[in-house]
Amino acid sequence: MTPRDAASRKADTLAMLATPEIDVWVATASADGEAHLVPVSLAWVDERAVIAVPEASVTTRNLIASGRARLAVGPTRDVVMIDAALERNVDVDVDPTLGEAYATQADWDPRGDNGYVFLVLRPVRLQAWREADEIKGRTLMRDGAWVV
Amino acid sequence: MTPRDAASRKADTLAMLATPEIDVWVATASADGEAHLVPVSLAWVDERAVIAVPEASVTTRNLIASGRARLAVGPTRDVVMIDAALERNVDVDVDPTLGEAYATQADWDPRGDNGYVFLVLRPVRLQAWREADEIKGRTLMRDGAWVV
Numbered sequence: 001m002t003p004r005d006a007a008s009r010k011a012d013t014l015a016m017l018a019t020p021e022i023d024v025w026v027a028t029a030s031a032d033g034e035a036h037l038v039p040v041s042l043a044w045v046d047e048r049a050v051i052a053v054p055e056a057s058v059t060t061r062n063l064i065a066s067g068r069a070r071l072a073v074g075p076t077r078d079v080v081m082i083d084a085a086l087e088r089n090v091d092v093d094v095d096p097t098l099g100e101a102y103a104t105q106a107d108w109d110p111r112g113d114n115g116y117v118f119l120v121l122r123p124v125r126l127q128a129w130r131e132a133d134e135i136k137g138r139t140l141m142r143d144g145a146w147v148v
Numbered sequence: 149m150t151p152r153d154a155a156s157r158k159a160d161t162l163a164m165l166a167t168p169e170i171d172v173w174v175a176t177a178s179a180d181g182e183a184h185l186v187p188v189s190l191a192w193v194d195e196r197a198v199i200a201v202p203e204a205s206v207t208t209r210n211l212i213a214s215g216r217a218r219l220a221v222g223p224t225r226d227v228v229m230i231d232a233a234l235e236r237n238v239d240v241d242v243d244p245t246l247g248e249a250y251a252t253q254a255d256w257d258p259r260g261d262n263g264y265v266f267l268v269l270r271p272v273r274l275q276a277w278r279e280a281d282e283i284k285g286r287t288l289m290r291d292g293a294w295v296v
Contacts, residue, residue, distance in 0.1 A: 033180075037173065
């Protein structure tokens, strides 16, 4: 395999993020330095990563406190890594457009589930690589802007 | 699919951890609450998760400072989640037995790579589940001891 060029990586990345029923690994940290990691369903809506989690979860608590998460989509050897900032958190029944977009891509619908929130995550840095030969050139977005 | 019983989950877990050329997601946190997440090759040696990473990496720095990581092995819907403690870190050329065990399972051999260390991680809590119907009964190890 030859390393993909930047345009191919971006196209592959956008296709992966829009895949129906795809999951995302969400890593967050507590204020005292304990890492948390969970797999949850992903929706990619208007260039934002959207997840639905219990408001009382460690992920929600960490994200509201720190404002930051590191996301991984795809298998370990075809990965999209996203450093993201929390843009907003909203009860799952408050924003019908967001709820509809989420339920369309994900394979479940959290609307009506008491205590669930949507966390809307804005990508700040995005990297994509498959194997070691793609480490070079892996950064496709920097400071929230595509570089390709 | 009916949920697997505890014995099946343990057997599946041990088989997965011993899989040749398998990767592990490693989530760590900095002291100021920034999460880090990387996919790396895994070796499962004497009930320890062993990874090889640059000594200067964020993962090494976080693990030496905090002593803790959260690991995920397997795809998002057949996952083994491990909360682990750093047992020791050792230059890749110092412990030949460990180096041999790592290189046998992984698909690369870090020995001779200047600046790489083995991080030996002791599982403290281990959970395994596939879908939502396996959330109940997912804890297979608690306080470092198998409960099944």
